[in-house]
Amino acid sequence: MLKVNEVRFRVVGDGYEEMPDDFKPEKGTVKGAIATCLVCGSTVDANTTRRLFQEEKAGEWMVAVVLHHPKMKGKFYRVANGKDMEVFRQAEKELRKKIEELRGKWGIEPIPDELLPPRGTLGFRIQPYGMNTWGDLFNSRQKLALITFVDKVREAYRRMVEEGHDEEYAKAVVTYLGLNLNRLTSYCSSLGYWHVTGEKMSPAMQRQAIAMVFDYSESNPFAESFSWATNLDWILRVIEHCTQS
Numbered sequence: 001m002l003k004v005n006e007v008r009f010r011v012v013g014d015g016y017e018e019m020p021d022d023f024k025p026e027k028g029t030v031k032g033a034i035a036t037c038l039v040c041g042s043t044v045d046a047n048t049t050r051r052l053f054q055e056e057k058a059g060e061w062m063v064a065v066v067l068h069h070p071k072m073k074g075k076f077y078r079v080a081n082g083k084d085m086e087v088f089r090q091a092e093k094e095l096r097k098k099i100e101e102l103r104g105k106w107g108i109e110p111i112p113d114e115l116l117p118p119r120g121t122l123g124f125r126i127q128p129y130g131m132n133t134w135g136d137l138f139n140s141r142q143k144l145a146l147i148t149f150v151d152k153v154r155e156a157y158r159r160m161v162e163e164g165h166d167e168e169y170a171k172a173v174v175t176y177l178g179l180n181l182n183r184l185t186s187y188c189s190s191l192g193y194w195h196v197t198g199e200k201m202s203p204a205m206q207r208q209a210i211a212m213v214f215d216y217s218e219s220n221p222f223a224e225s226f227s228w229a230t231n232l233d234w235i236l237r238v239i240e241h242c243t244q245s
Helices: 046-054 082-106 140-162 167-187 228-242
Strands: 003-012 034-036 058-068 076-079 193-195 200-202 215-218
Touching: 034 046, 058 082, 082 140, 140 167, 167 228
Parallel strands: 193 215
Antiparallel strands: 003 058, 003 215, 058 076, 193 200
């Protein structure tokens, strides 16, 4: 079975016009918030781009799906289709249900609604694009996946205690699971990008800053190339190494 990741472009408007014959994707479309039309060559200045995002006139459009077969080398790419979009819309519906369920179960808001630090603080550069809370850093499907993982981690603690495990032991286990969730969150956000040469996901925080990304990739947390399981293996290897000190 092919495992799927997706590449999504943020767009202003309803979609795309046909690309010209001399279209060169490696040139990109946005640099320093200055957006260039690949059809006519006209540009939108940085202040206008930011204003459109703040006024919620910007959206996103899924453009490609990245596939990997466990018995084959390399990645395969195809254009996103209507079925891909429908799956995403279904996740949006499920998210609304999940929020209501967990809001009653946890007694707190499942999607983090705390404000981000002031613009420029600790390298935050995304507030001018309408991202003002921690929850704004994720799309609907990512939110659904992450709060579901959080719920399962909480459930793991409860079940361990019910089954007679020492509470301190249970806390230690869920702490490691929390580390895994933390790492997964960096990859499952709308500020990660597709590493073109390495053909892999790159997390949101490649450095001590969070900057705007106009073409982000969305990872499948159950894919073999990057998943909850493979990420947990990474955490365990780090812990094993540290215990040798």
